[in-house]
Amino acid sequence: MRAPVTRLLVVxxxxxxxxxxxxxxxxxxxxxxxxxxxxxxxxxxxxxxxxIVDTAKTHEDGVKRLDEYEEKTKSIDDAFAAAxxxxxxxATAEDAPLPNVFALINKLKPMIDGLVDELVKLKKQAxxxxx
Amino acid sequence: MSGVQDALKFADVFFDNLDGMQALTQxxxxxxxxxxxxxxNVIGILQNARDGKIAPVDADAEIKTLLGGRAENRAAARARxxxxxxxxxx
Numbered sequence: 029m030r031a032p033v034t035r036l037l038v039v040x041x042x043x044x045x046x047x048x049x050x051x052x053x054x055x056x057x058x059x060x061x062x063x064x065x066x067x068x069x070x071x072x073x074x075x076x077x078x079x080i081v082d083t084a085k086t087h088e089d090g091v092k093r094l095d096e097y098e099e100k101t102k103s104i105d106d107a108f109a110a111a112x113x114x115x116x117x118x119a120t121a122e123d124a125p126l127p128n129v130f131a132l133i134n135k136l137k138p139m140i141d142g143l144v145d146e147l148v149k150l151k152k153q154a155x156x157x158x159x
Numbered sequence: 160m161s162g163v164q165d166a167l168k169f170a171d172v173f174f175d176n177l178d179g180m181q182a183l184t185q186x187x188x189x190x191x192x193x194x195x196x197x198x199x200n201v202i203g204i205l206q207n208a209r210d211g212k213i214a215p216v217d218a219d220a221e222i223k224t225l226l227g228g229r230a231e232n233r234a235a236a237r238a239r240x241x242x243x244x245x246x247x248x249x
Contacts (some may be wrong), residue, residue: 059216066221070228077236087244094236105229109222116218120203 054126055119058133062111065136069104072143079150083157104139111136163201169194 080097084090114129169191173182183191240246 055216063221066225066228070225070232073229074232074235077232078239081236081240081243084240084243087240087246090240090244091237094233094240098233101229105225108225109218112216112218112221116216119216120200122203 051122051126055115058129059115059119062108062115062133062136065133065140066108069108069136069140069143072140072147073101076143076147076150079147079154083150083153101143104136104143107132107135107139163197165190166194166197166201170198 077094077097080093081090084093111129111132114132118124118126118129169182169186172185186194
């Protein structure tokens, strides 16, 4: 590596001489929380789609309802994408405000709770179809 | 990554001569400003990596995992629907 770049790295290491902060811990925890929520979302997503299929009266009905579900859940995908992008920004830009990111993450939980309600409703329907 | 390459060229001039004016003349105020902004981002990333406290968040990879999982679920549901109503291809 050329000398100027080596000098640059030395300067960077000097600048980097600071310890862990509450901010860093908060970001790391937030990433774990969003990953957990994403995994739960994917499990639920599969169950809801299967329940839609199980309660479909015809093939066309199933296709239509799966398409509607897809359209409805795009907002959840977008919310996750926004949360991840915001986390990427606060992880690199030291002065980016954290509360905005927490607000985005807080929006995810009610969306997933909505899917749980949807699944319960569909399972009930499925029981009625097959007593 | 051309931004980073440009920033390193700027750093070469700046750190070789420790002469900010020469770097400014050579790269222009806009180029110097962009290079410094890039270097600042690189510092942030290196700080995080060096401290080992937070790995830089790879938003694109995380989103890809999400969308990939959704696509798999969608395909599985469609296959289940086709099977239920005997609409398999062929």
